[in-house]
Amino acid sequence: MYETVxxxxxxxxxxxAAARRAIDLAAxxxxxxxxxxxxxxxxLGLWTSADVPVDRVQASLRDAAEMAVEEIDxxxxxxxxxxxxxLRIGVPHREILDAVEEGGADIVVMATHGRTGLEHALLGSTTERVVRLADVPVLTVRE
Structure with missing residues:
Protein backbone atom coordinates (compact mmCIF):
# COMPACT_ATOMS: atom_id res chain seq x y z
CA MET A 1 0.00 0.00 0.00
CA TYR A 2 2.74 2.45 0.96
CA GLU A 3 6.28 2.38 -0.39
CA THR A 4 7.47 5.84 0.66
CA VAL A 5 6.41 7.76 3.77
CA ALA A 17 5.76 12.01 17.65
CA ALA A 18 4.79 12.14 13.97
CA ALA A 19 8.06 10.44 13.02
CA ARG A 20 7.35 7.57 15.40
CA ARG A 21 3.93 7.07 13.80
CA ALA A 22 5.52 7.22 10.33
CA ILE A 23 8.13 4.65 11.32
CA ASP A 24 5.42 2.30 12.59
CA LEU A 25 3.53 2.75 9.33
CA ALA A 26 6.67 2.18 7.25
CA ALA A 27 7.58 -0.94 9.24
CA LEU A 44 16.89 33.92 6.77
CA GLY A 45 15.65 37.49 6.34
CA LEU A 46 15.08 38.06 10.05
CA TRP A 47 18.77 38.27 10.90
CA THR A 48 20.40 40.88 8.72
CA SER A 49 21.87 43.28 11.27
CA ALA A 50 25.55 44.04 11.25
CA ASP A 51 25.84 42.34 14.65
CA VAL A 52 24.87 38.91 13.33
CA PRO A 53 26.59 37.67 10.18
CA VAL A 54 24.05 36.12 7.83
CA ASP A 55 26.45 33.26 7.08
CA ARG A 56 26.49 32.29 10.75
CA VAL A 57 22.69 32.36 10.96
CA GLN A 58 22.39 30.24 7.82
CA ALA A 59 24.87 27.75 9.26
CA SER A 60 22.93 27.60 12.51
CA LEU A 61 19.63 26.98 10.70
CA ARG A 62 21.27 24.31 8.54
CA ASP A 63 22.76 22.63 11.62
CA ALA A 64 19.34 22.53 13.29
CA ALA A 65 17.76 21.07 10.15
CA GLU A 66 20.49 18.44 9.88
CA MET A 67 20.01 17.45 13.51
CA ALA A 68 16.25 17.12 12.95
CA VAL A 69 16.59 14.66 10.06
CA GLU A 70 19.47 12.80 11.71
CA GLU A 71 17.26 12.19 14.73
CA ILE A 72 14.68 10.52 12.50
CA ASP A 73 17.43 8.56 10.78
CA LEU A 87 17.25 19.36 3.58
CA ARG A 88 15.58 22.06 1.54
CA ILE A 89 15.41 25.84 1.73
CA GLY A 90 12.21 27.65 0.86
CA VAL A 91 8.60 28.08 1.86
CA PRO A 92 7.87 25.02 4.03
CA HIS A 93 4.54 23.90 2.60
CA ARG A 94 5.74 24.37 -0.97
CA GLU A 95 8.93 22.42 -0.31
CA ILE A 96 6.96 19.61 1.34
CA LEU A 97 4.59 19.42 -1.63
CA ASP A 98 7.53 19.45 -4.06
CA ALA A 99 9.20 16.66 -2.06
CA VAL A 100 6.00 14.59 -2.32
CA GLU A 101 6.02 14.93 -6.08
CA GLU A 102 9.76 14.55 -6.63
CA GLY A 103 10.27 11.72 -4.15
CA GLY A 104 7.19 9.73 -5.04
CA ALA A 105 5.79 9.76 -1.51
CA ASP A 106 2.61 7.75 -1.03
CA ILE A 107 1.67 9.47 2.23
CA VAL A 108 2.82 12.41 4.37
CA VAL A 109 2.93 12.01 8.13
CA MET A 110 3.33 15.27 10.04
CA ALA A 111 2.52 16.99 13.29
CA THR A 112 -0.83 18.74 13.57
CA HIS A 113 0.92 22.06 14.04
CA GLY A 114 4.28 23.68 14.54
CA ARG A 115 4.35 27.44 14.87
CA THR A 116 1.37 29.06 16.50
CA GLY A 117 0.22 32.49 17.54
CA LEU A 118 -0.08 35.52 15.29
CA GLU A 119 1.73 33.96 12.34
CA HIS A 120 -0.66 31.00 12.45
CA ALA A 121 -3.68 33.28 12.63
CA LEU A 122 -2.55 35.41 9.70
CA LEU A 123 -1.07 32.82 7.39
CA GLY A 124 -2.50 29.43 8.33
CA SER A 125 -0.25 26.58 9.32
CA THR A 126 2.06 24.57 7.14
CA THR A 127 0.13 21.43 8.03
CA GLU A 128 -3.18 22.96 6.97
CA ARG A 129 -1.74 23.97 3.62
CA VAL A 130 -0.23 20.55 3.01
CA VAL A 131 -3.53 18.85 3.92
CA ARG A 132 -5.43 21.10 1.51
CA LEU A 133 -2.99 20.89 -1.40
CA ALA A 134 -1.33 17.46 -1.30
CA ASP A 135 -2.23 14.90 -3.93
CA VAL A 136 -1.52 12.08 -1.48
CA PRO A 137 -3.04 11.28 1.93
CA VAL A 138 -1.75 13.33 4.86
CA LEU A 139 -1.80 11.77 8.31
CA THR A 140 -1.66 14.39 11.02
CA VAL A 141 -0.38 13.40 14.46
CA ARG A 142 -0.97 15.10 17.79
CA GLU A 143 1.91 14.99 20.25
Missing part, protein backbone atom coordinates in the same frame (compact mmCIF):
# COMPACT_ATOMS: atom_id res chain seq x y z
CA UNK A 6 7.41 11.43 3.84
CA UNK A 7 8.02 12.92 7.29
CA UNK A 8 8.58 16.68 7.46
CA UNK A 9 10.37 17.63 10.68
CA UNK A 10 11.46 20.75 12.49
CA UNK A 11 13.12 18.80 15.30
CA UNK A 12 10.33 19.48 17.80
CA UNK A 13 8.71 16.95 20.13
CA UNK A 14 5.62 17.17 17.93
CA UNK A 15 7.64 16.21 14.87
CA UNK A 16 9.23 13.31 16.74
CA UNK A 28 4.08 -2.35 8.73
CA UNK A 29 4.18 -1.87 4.95
CA UNK A 30 7.90 -2.40 4.33
CA UNK A 31 8.20 1.22 3.22
CA UNK A 32 11.04 3.72 3.24
CA UNK A 33 10.87 6.86 5.37
CA UNK A 34 11.90 10.13 3.75
CA UNK A 35 12.83 12.59 6.50
CA UNK A 36 12.63 16.19 5.31
CA UNK A 37 13.59 19.37 7.09
CA UNK A 38 12.86 22.70 5.43
CA UNK A 39 14.85 25.77 6.33
CA UNK A 40 12.22 28.48 6.11
CA UNK A 41 13.50 31.10 3.68
CA UNK A 42 11.65 33.79 5.63
CA UNK A 43 13.77 32.98 8.71
CA UNK A 74 18.48 7.17 14.18
CA UNK A 75 14.87 6.28 15.07
CA UNK A 76 14.38 4.44 11.79
CA UNK A 77 17.66 2.54 12.20
CA UNK A 78 16.49 1.34 15.62
CA UNK A 79 13.37 -0.05 13.92
CA UNK A 80 15.22 -1.49 10.89
CA UNK A 81 13.30 0.84 8.57
CA UNK A 82 15.17 2.36 5.62
CA UNK A 83 15.47 6.13 5.71
CA UNK A 84 16.52 8.88 3.33
CA UNK A 85 17.18 12.39 4.63
CA UNK A 86 16.78 15.67 2.78
Missing amino acids: LVPTDGSARSR TYGATVQALSVIDASD VLTAESDVPCETT
Whole structure:
Protein backbone atom coordinates (compact mmCIF):
# COMPACT_ATOMS: atom_id res chain seq x y z
CA MET A 1 0.00 0.00 0.00
CA TYR A 2 2.74 2.45 0.96
CA GLU A 3 6.28 2.38 -0.39
CA THR A 4 7.47 5.84 0.66
CA VAL A 5 6.41 7.76 3.77
CA LEU A 6 7.41 11.43 3.84
CA VAL A 7 8.02 12.92 7.29
CA PRO A 8 8.58 16.68 7.46
CA THR A 9 10.37 17.63 10.68
CA ASP A 10 11.46 20.75 12.49
CA GLY A 11 13.12 18.80 15.30
CA SER A 12 10.33 19.48 17.80
CA ALA A 13 8.71 16.95 20.13
CA ARG A 14 5.62 17.17 17.93
CA SER A 15 7.64 16.21 14.87
CA ARG A 16 9.23 13.31 16.74
CA ALA A 17 5.76 12.01 17.65
CA ALA A 18 4.79 12.14 13.97
CA ALA A 19 8.06 10.44 13.02
CA ARG A 20 7.35 7.57 15.40
CA ARG A 21 3.93 7.07 13.80
CA ALA A 22 5.52 7.22 10.33
CA ILE A 23 8.13 4.65 11.32
CA ASP A 24 5.42 2.30 12.59
CA LEU A 25 3.53 2.75 9.33
CA ALA A 26 6.67 2.18 7.25
CA ALA A 27 7.58 -0.94 9.24
CA THR A 28 4.08 -2.35 8.73
CA TYR A 29 4.18 -1.87 4.95
CA GLY A 30 7.90 -2.40 4.33
CA ALA A 31 8.20 1.22 3.22
CA THR A 32 11.04 3.72 3.24
CA VAL A 33 10.87 6.86 5.37
CA GLN A 34 11.90 10.13 3.75
CA ALA A 35 12.83 12.59 6.50
CA LEU A 36 12.63 16.19 5.31
CA SER A 37 13.59 19.37 7.09
CA VAL A 38 12.86 22.70 5.43
CA ILE A 39 14.85 25.77 6.33
CA ASP A 40 12.22 28.48 6.11
CA ALA A 41 13.50 31.10 3.68
CA SER A 42 11.65 33.79 5.63
CA ASP A 43 13.77 32.98 8.71
CA LEU A 44 16.89 33.92 6.77
CA GLY A 45 15.65 37.49 6.34
CA LEU A 46 15.08 38.06 10.05
CA TRP A 47 18.77 38.27 10.90
CA THR A 48 20.40 40.88 8.72
CA SER A 49 21.87 43.28 11.27
CA ALA A 50 25.55 44.04 11.25
CA ASP A 51 25.84 42.34 14.65
CA VAL A 52 24.87 38.91 13.33
CA PRO A 53 26.59 37.67 10.18
CA VAL A 54 24.05 36.12 7.83
CA ASP A 55 26.45 33.26 7.08
CA ARG A 56 26.49 32.29 10.75
CA VAL A 57 22.69 32.36 10.96
CA GLN A 58 22.39 30.24 7.82
CA ALA A 59 24.87 27.75 9.26
CA SER A 60 22.93 27.60 12.51
CA LEU A 61 19.63 26.98 10.70
CA ARG A 62 21.27 24.31 8.54
CA ASP A 63 22.76 22.63 11.62
CA ALA A 64 19.34 22.53 13.29
CA ALA A 65 17.76 21.07 10.15
CA GLU A 66 20.49 18.44 9.88
CA MET A 67 20.01 17.45 13.51
CA ALA A 68 16.25 17.12 12.95
CA VAL A 69 16.59 14.66 10.06
CA GLU A 70 19.47 12.80 11.71
CA GLU A 71 17.26 12.19 14.73
CA ILE A 72 14.68 10.52 12.50
CA ASP A 73 17.43 8.56 10.78
CA VAL A 74 18.48 7.17 14.18
CA LEU A 75 14.87 6.28 15.07
CA THR A 76 14.38 4.44 11.79
CA ALA A 77 17.66 2.54 12.20
CA GLU A 78 16.49 1.34 15.62
CA SER A 79 13.37 -0.05 13.92
CA ASP A 80 15.22 -1.49 10.89
CA VAL A 81 13.30 0.84 8.57
CA PRO A 82 15.17 2.36 5.62
CA CYS A 83 15.47 6.13 5.71
CA GLU A 84 16.52 8.88 3.33
CA THR A 85 17.18 12.39 4.63
CA THR A 86 16.78 15.67 2.78
CA LEU A 87 17.25 19.36 3.58
CA ARG A 88 15.58 22.06 1.54
CA ILE A 89 15.41 25.84 1.73
CA GLY A 90 12.21 27.65 0.86
CA VAL A 91 8.60 28.08 1.86
CA PRO A 92 7.87 25.02 4.03
CA HIS A 93 4.54 23.90 2.60
CA ARG A 94 5.74 24.37 -0.97
CA GLU A 95 8.93 22.42 -0.31
CA ILE A 96 6.96 19.61 1.34
CA LEU A 97 4.59 19.42 -1.63
CA ASP A 98 7.53 19.45 -4.06
CA ALA A 99 9.20 16.66 -2.06
CA VAL A 100 6.00 14.59 -2.32
CA GLU A 101 6.02 14.93 -6.08
CA GLU A 102 9.76 14.55 -6.63
CA GLY A 103 10.27 11.72 -4.15
CA GLY A 104 7.19 9.73 -5.04
CA ALA A 105 5.79 9.76 -1.51
CA ASP A 106 2.61 7.75 -1.03
CA ILE A 107 1.67 9.47 2.23
CA VAL A 108 2.82 12.41 4.37
CA VAL A 109 2.93 12.01 8.13
CA MET A 110 3.33 15.27 10.04
CA ALA A 111 2.52 16.99 13.29
CA THR A 112 -0.83 18.74 13.57
CA HIS A 113 0.92 22.06 14.04
CA GLY A 114 4.28 23.68 14.54
CA ARG A 115 4.35 27.44 14.87
CA THR A 116 1.37 29.06 16.50
CA GLY A 117 0.22 32.49 17.54
CA LEU A 118 -0.08 35.52 15.29
CA GLU A 119 1.73 33.96 12.34
CA HIS A 120 -0.66 31.00 12.45
CA ALA A 121 -3.68 33.28 12.63
CA LEU A 122 -2.55 35.41 9.70
CA LEU A 123 -1.07 32.82 7.39
CA GLY A 124 -2.50 29.43 8.33
CA SER A 125 -0.25 26.58 9.32
CA THR A 126 2.06 24.57 7.14
CA THR A 127 0.13 21.43 8.03
CA GLU A 128 -3.18 22.96 6.97
CA ARG A 129 -1.74 23.97 3.62
CA VAL A 130 -0.23 20.55 3.01
CA VAL A 131 -3.53 18.85 3.92
CA ARG A 132 -5.43 21.10 1.51
CA LEU A 133 -2.99 20.89 -1.40
CA ALA A 134 -1.33 17.46 -1.30
CA ASP A 135 -2.23 14.90 -3.93
CA VAL A 136 -1.52 12.08 -1.48
CA PRO A 137 -3.04 11.28 1.93
CA VAL A 138 -1.75 13.33 4.86
CA LEU A 139 -1.80 11.77 8.31
CA THR A 140 -1.66 14.39 11.02
CA VAL A 141 -0.38 13.40 14.46
CA ARG A 142 -0.97 15.10 17.79
CA GLU A 143 1.91 14.99 20.25
